[in-house]
Amino acid sequence: MNLVARDPASRTQDAAATLAHSRAAHSRAVRRALVGMGIAGGLAALVLAVVLSRSTPSTAAPGQRTLVEVAATVPASDVPSKEQPREQPREPLEHEGQVRETPVSNQSADGARGIVPRVRVVDSAELPWVSPTAGRPPALSYLPPGSQWIMVARPAEIMADDEGRQFVKSLGPSVADGITLLNTLCHTGLENIVELQVGWQTGGSETATAAGEAVAGWTVRFREPTPLWEDGVARGAAWGETREQNVDGETIHVGAVVSFWLPAAEEGRVLVMAPTGLLEKVVEAARLSGLGLSGLENDGETLVANLPQDLEHLVGMLDRTRHLTFLGFPHYLQHDGRSLMAGPLAWFVEPLGRFFGDGVKVVALSLHCADNFYAEVDVVAPRAEPAQQLADRLAVQIETMADAVEAACAAIQPHPYGSTLVMRLPAMIQALVANTRCGAEGKGVVLNAYLPRHAGHNLVLAAERAIEQLPGSDFSPVDGRTIPAAGPVESAAPLQKTISMVFAKDTLEKSIQMLSEEIGMPIEILGGDLQVDGITKNQSFGLDERDKPAEAVLRTILDRSDSGGRLVYVVRTKDGVESLEITTRAAAAKRGDTLPPGL
Secondary structure, eight states: GGGGGGGGGGGOOHHHHHHHHHHHHHHHHHHHHHHHHHHHHHHHHHHHHHHHTOOOOOOOOOTTOOOOOOOOOOOGGOOTTTTTTTOOOOOOSSSOOOOEEEEOOOOTEEEOOOOOOOOEEEEESSSSSSHHHHOOOOOTTTOTTSSEEEEEEHHHHHHHHHHHHHEEEEEEHHHHHHHHHHHHHHHHHGGGGGEEEEEEOOOTTTTTTOOOEEEEEEEEESSSSOOOGGHHHHHHHHHHHOOOOOOOTTEEEEHHHHHHHOOOGTTTTEEEEEEHHHHHHHHHHHHHHOOSSTTOOSSSSSSSSSSOOOHHHHHTTOOOTTTTEEEOOOOHHHTGGGGSSGGGGGGGGHHHHHHHHTTTEEEEEEEEEEESSEEEEEEEEEESSOOOHHHHHHHHHHHHHHHHHHHHHTTTTOOOHHHHHHHHHHHHHHHHHEEEEEEEEETTEEEEEOOTTTHHHHHHHHHHHHTTTTTTTTTEEEEEEEEEEOOOOTGGGGSSEEEEEEEEEEEHHHHHHHHHHHHHHHHHOOOHHHTTTOOOOOOOEEEEEEEEHHHHHHHHHHHHHHHTOEEEEEEEEEEEEEEEEEEEEEHHEEEHOOOOOOO
């Protein structure tokens, strides 16, 4: 990447070749990041399904939400700031419906204590818990127009907490790869990213992207101005080779896969990234709203994005200071955005659709890792179903889902890896039952829960392990990753041979050679096919596959060589001799090759 920063006159032909190779690798990494961020969204939906596993039907009146009613005036200087979460709710009282008065600490960030008001704590299972945060709704600045699924995260705050770091780690290797690339593109670590916003939608002519594919736009807000703002060398190191393009008076940097925009009015505190066609739409929308252009900055107090009415109402129910929030149209995840629910999360697509029903248009899930783990689901009630009626229906659905979860866990014969977590999942859900509350709030429904501090990452890990091992699942665990289960290939008998392959680090080319020798079957890598997609035979990885069918080992090798799932194999028969060809999905489709089942 350092070649990008050199004077063009000083580059040699060898350096140019190295740069071309680096650009190809950069493009592959960006594509993998799209998948990784999609999986992050899917994993949040997984947590949503677990959070909704059980609850208690509610009869709360519309508008009742908080457990705390302030009985004295609090000076404005003592109101918790958006960076300071409110004090956690008190422990439940011994008797339902009991009311007590108790003082609440109002200590400011600098240690000074103000007026201590008296509050009345109402313990009632018919009211959702009070939130641990008290921030304003998200502003959604620079959100790509037409976004169907949205993520808003606060990376710096998440990574500043031990449990937050554990939760991020539990999301798996694809999310880790996405974070690594994000750090590169932003030229900084997560600790300097105050807010990360991602908006997904389906590509097409309006965004000048491939039709039917999920595309995304990212907005990164930094704690301190980024060097990318004024340092061309830093931009070259982070983004590779780009060219400048003027869009509505703003300069965007067009890259091979993703383009970049540093809004002039933000002076280096905001970076927007998206495919070029989509980024142009973002710049145009910003101009129409007066955001980030001509020195006009949004004050952060109000919603900026132009959203459908239901989604705008949902945003008004949210809190921007939560560590992680997902919101949007569940219908999108079930149809055009189904690729975001990749891997084992595909199992959740249909159950989530049945849970909310056809009437619910928009939903949100927010998570917060602090002294306790907090999860909240917000739903806007459709016109045909009042909020209280929707709350009652969802409560019944929750009870049904609980039975399904327990039955599914009972049918699992857990793999030794992660078996302890899987066995504990029913007990985790029982703990969730005792701490989840549901009720109506105006035109919306709120479901929320408090759990012990470490519950969040344990729930994610246990649920993921369980899903991968459900009977009839199309996925199997492979060292934290998931690949399609191997189907029988009757014409390639050597692939059914049980083998073991273990090495710390080697290349695709070498591993295929070893596999070929082990099963006694010719295997050829079609290098030209791989080069078209920018895939190299020299990609290194480790492998620890013991006593498995050769076919399963082969698919693991292909998955490790390209996490985007582009590598496939084709069985050939010539003069009665079977052989394999390693190619790409695109090249095989172009030739009309028939792929083995499961690929």
